[in-house]
Amino acid sequence: MRVLILEDDHWIADLLKQIVLSLRPHAEVACLGSVAEALADWQRQPSDLLISDWNLPDGEGTRLLKQVRQQNREVPLVMITGRTDRSSVVEVRALGINAFISKPFQASRVAASLDQLLPAAEAQKHAACAVDDEDFMAHLEKLPASELDLPLSQGIRDRLLQSFKGEQLSLRELAEDWRHDPALNARLLTVANxxxxxxxxxxxxxxLEALHKLGAATSLNLAMGLALRQSAALDSPLLRQLAEVHLDASERLAETSMALARQCSLDPAPFHSAALLHRMGELCVLYLAQAWEKRGHNLGEAQVAQALGQFSSPFAIAIKARWQLPMALRELIGACYALPNNSIKRAAVLMRLAACEQDASVDSNAQARLRRLAGLA
Incomplete structure (x- = not known):
């Protein structure tokens, strides 16, 4: 089974992909961002379902749907659009559109619609057949940055999947529920910026700034895209235990750095975000380890420890670059580990001081120096 998604908004495309995979786990899903790419893809390999945005950078998605209908009258077509006027619907009536998805959409309603249009689920393949002899470390070595992500906490994933049935939540409720989850913070900050x-x-x-900018509907859809991933949460007891160590460290750093920020009359919110994300490299490795196990492989504690030691730092650097986190936030995250040699901002000094206060190996003289630099001596 193959599904083609034509959508230039990466985040909407990913959500639609995750919805399809939640309904048909073994489907092949191609996400493309231009009409030209989609037309070429259809000619190479026709799909069993097409989902197309109306307005694309190189024209209207109706170009693709018209081409498909000339060759195939049976394949289901789904149109994504912000247009709700009658004339627009009439314009494409001859194409036999099977469903319209109006932006902003509710993920649960989209899932119900697609479930009716997708071909019946294929027989599940045995995981053992998919296992190869590739080494986990070699697998991580060649992973593209697009595959890097963070795991959701199990509780938040479960609540999101419950809200998939249509439960409405306020922005304040979302912020309170999600404020301690690095994956959600990173995703919403990335999209908002x-x-x-x-x-x-x-x-x-x-x-909170990201939630206000994106709004409740978009924020919930972005979170749902994370929750629907097949490796969204850490099911393995070993991986979950290791994640708790890093999450606890992040929470302690957040509390300390926010207290220092308040002492200096600075906004504590950026310190919370930076502390929450400063272990993103380690969490990324654990997320990828979970995905590896989902493919039918087994991982021991020694292998995971080796992967954490070798890939946490480069993955964190790759994530910050690809997600284009704001420079102010990246500087605070960097200060958790070291201060730059050039100009030192007070906020960075406070974050470094907070990290040192959490590290028993840092001597009191170093902490005293940082307190003087921060104006707290």
Whole structure:
């Protein structure tokens, strides 16, 4: 089974992909961002379902749907659009569109619609057949940055899947429920600061700012995209235990750094975000380990420890670059580990001091020096 998604908004495309995979786990899903790419893809390999946005950078998605209908009258077509006027619907009536998805959409309603249009689920393949002899470390070595992500906490994933049935939540409820989850903080900050949503004004550097900019509907859809991933949460007891160590360290650092920020009359919100994300490299490795096990492989504690030691730092660097986190936030995250040799901002000094206070190996003289630099002596 193959599904083609034509959508230039990466985040919407990913959500649609995860919805399809939640319904048909073995489907092949191709996400493309231009009409030209989609037309070429259809000619190479026809799909069993097409989902197309109306407006694309190189034209209207109806070009693809018209081409498909000339060759195939049976394949289901789904149109994504912000247009709700009658004339637009009439314009494409001859194409035999099977479903319209109006933006902003509710993920649960989209799932119900697609479930009716997708071909019946294929027989499940045995996991053992998919296992190869590739080494986990070799697998991590060649992973593209697009595959790097963070796991959701199990509790938040479960609540999101419950809300998949249509439960409405306020922005304040979302912020309170999600404020301790690194994956959600990273995803919402990334999207809120992306070219598609950024707009004018300063970058968002806290979860609440991101929620206000994106709105409840978009924020919930972005979170749902994370929750529907097949390796969204850490099921393995070993991986979950290791994640708790890093999450606890992040929470302690958040509390200490926010207290120091308040002492200096600085906004504590960016310190919370930076502390929550400063172990993103380690969490990324654990997320990838879970995905590896889902493919039918077994991992021991020694293998996971080796992967954490070798890949946590480079993965964190790759994630910060690809997600284009605001520079102010990246500087605070960096200060958790060291201060730059050039100009030192007070916020960075406070974050470094908070990290040192959490590290028993740092001597009191180093902490005293940082307190003087921060104006706390």
């Amino acid at each position: 992306s070219s598609a949503y950024k707009g004018a004004g300063r970058p968002c550097i806290s979860l």
